[in-house]
Amino acid sequence: xxIDDLKVPYYAVIFSTILTDNISGYLExxxxxxxxxxxxxxxxxxxxxxxxxxxxxxxxxxxxxxVAWKNNLEHIEARNLGREKWYKKYQLRICKVEREYxxxx
Amino acid sequence: xxIDDLKVPYYAVIFSTILTDNISGYLExxxxxxxxxxxxxxxxxxxxxxxxxxxxxxxxxxxxxxVAWKNNLEHIEARNLGREKWYKKYQLRICKVEREYxxxx
Numbered sequence: 023x024x025i026d027d028l029k030v031p032y033y034a035v036i037f038s039t040i041l042t043d044n045i046s047g048y049l050e051x052x053x054x055x056x057x058x059x060x061x062x063x064x065x066x067x068x069x070x071x072x073x074x075x076x077x078x079x080x081x082x083x084x085x086x087x088x089v090a091w092k093n094n095l096e097h098i099e100a101r102n103l104g105r106e107k108w109y110k111k112y113q114l115r116i117c118k119v120e121r122e123y124x125x126x127x
Numbered sequence: 128x129x130i131d132d133l134k135v136p137y138y139a140v141i142f143s144t145i146l147t148d149n150i151s152g153y154l155e156x157x158x159x160x161x162x163x164x165x166x167x168x169x170x171x172x173x174x175x176x177x178x179x180x181x182x183x184x185x186x187x188x189x190x191x192x193x194v195a196w197k198n199n200l201e202h203i204e205a206r207n208l209g210r211e212k213w214y215k216k217y218q219l220r221i222c223k224v225e226r227e228y229x230x231x232x
Contacts, residue, residue, distance in 0.1 A: 023179075023180065024143045024144075024145060024180055024216055024217070024218050025143075025218065026216075026218050034139075034141060034220065034222050036139060036141065036184055038129045038130075038174050038184075039129075040129060042232070069143050069180055069182060070178070070180070070182075071176035071177050071178040071179075071180050071181055071182045072176050072178055073175070073176040073177055073178075074128075074176075075128065075129055075174055075175070075176050076176055077174060077175075077176045077182045077184060079141055079143075079182060079184075105230055109230060109232070110231070110232050111129055111131075111229075111230065111231045111232065112129070112229065112230050113129050113130065113131050113227065113228070113229045113230075114227065114228045114229070115139065115224050115226070115227050116224070116225055116226040116227070117139050117222035117223060117224045117225060118222060118223045118225060119141075119220050119221070119222045120221055120222060120223060121220070121221040122218065122219065122220050122221070123218075123219045124216075124217065124218045124219070125210055125214060125216065125217050125218075126215070126216045127147070127214070127215050127216065
C-alpha cells in the first residue's frame, strides 16, 4: 500500500535491512510489530517492500512520536531479537519530509 | 545494497510506486536512469526493493542536486513514459535525513 494523504512537514523512518539465513519467527514478529506501531500516537502510515534488500518506511507526526515508539518495550524486545537472529545488516534513518508529489491513473 | 557511509544532514528521495500490467521497457529504462543518476553531482547512493509496492530511496547531498536531477532531460523523458505506461500510482517524498543508526553482524 502507498500512503498518499499526508501533509508536510512530517517524519519518515527509513529502515533498510538485509536478513540472515535464520529467519524463523521473523515474519510473525514483523507483523506483530507493525500492528503495534499502528496503535502508537503520532503514527501516520507504513510502506514496505523486499527484494535482496528490505525497505520499510514508517511515517510519523513528529520526532516525539518516533522516540516514544523507539522506547516501547515490545518494540525493544523485537529489535533485540532482530539483532540477535534475523538482521545481517540494517540502516535506520530519521528524516523530515519537506515536499511531496503524487500521481495516480 | 544498503548505503551506510553517509554523514547527516543530507537528503533522501523516497519514491514509492505501483506498476501497471504493461511493464514492457520498464526495467531497461529504470536501469538506464539509475546509471545516469549515479553520474549526477551530489548523488550519494540508492537503495531499492519491490514487492506489491516498489520503494526506491535515492540519497543526495542537498536540495539543489535533487532539483538538477529532476530537470535532467533524459530523466524527464523517462518520467513521462513512466506516467504514460508503467506507473499506476506513485508518491515521491523529499526528506532531510537528520539522524542515522546502523548495525552490522
